[in-house]
Amino acid sequence: MFGGGGMNPRKMEQMMKQMGIDVTELDAEEVIIRTADEELVFGDAQVTRMDAQGQQTYQVVGSPESRAVGKGGDGGDAAIESGDDSGGEADEIPADDVEIVAQRAGVSTDAAREALEAEDGDLAAAISRLE
Structure with missing residues (x-):
């Protein structure tokens, strides 16, 4: 995230707390991203929420299944x-x-x-x- 490839995860967490960044792992069962043409369905996603400066950012890691979007589907x-x-x-x-x-x-x-x-x-x- 910050290029700390070899950095100790505990040290990274401390630094992020000092900068006012709060990171939370979410226990998501499924994540769906809908576009005009398709749905990307992550059944085994790892989801992380990062709160920084009043903004929430979500990171989704996993392999999506692509589904076509159709009316009434x-x-x-x-x-x-x-x-x-x-x-x-x-x-x-x-x-x-x-x-x-x-x-x-x-x-x-x-x-x-x-x-x-x-x-x-x-x-x-x-x-x-x-x-």
Whole structure:
């Protein structure tokens, strides 16, 4: 990280604490990175969070499995089901997704929800529709 290849890990940790950098290992079960074209799924990822100067940075180490992103595919349904704790319909748009679209496109939550419904829950397509 700081080029201390042969440095004692304990010494490195002390130096980082002195600089106000806090490093935490997270016990992540899975990490998913979604792009417009694919999902990178890390099933065996080692995740480290670094807090420095009010910013949080995450480092993911592992070998991802690449999955194509498609409307109504397993990735989309899984995200909707895991984000919906109310026991409602699986097709319901998660409130978090509505907030993300509303903030990114600078519109009301009602407009964001309509765009997400029109785009079958696809965040990127909904934002593009509103811009």
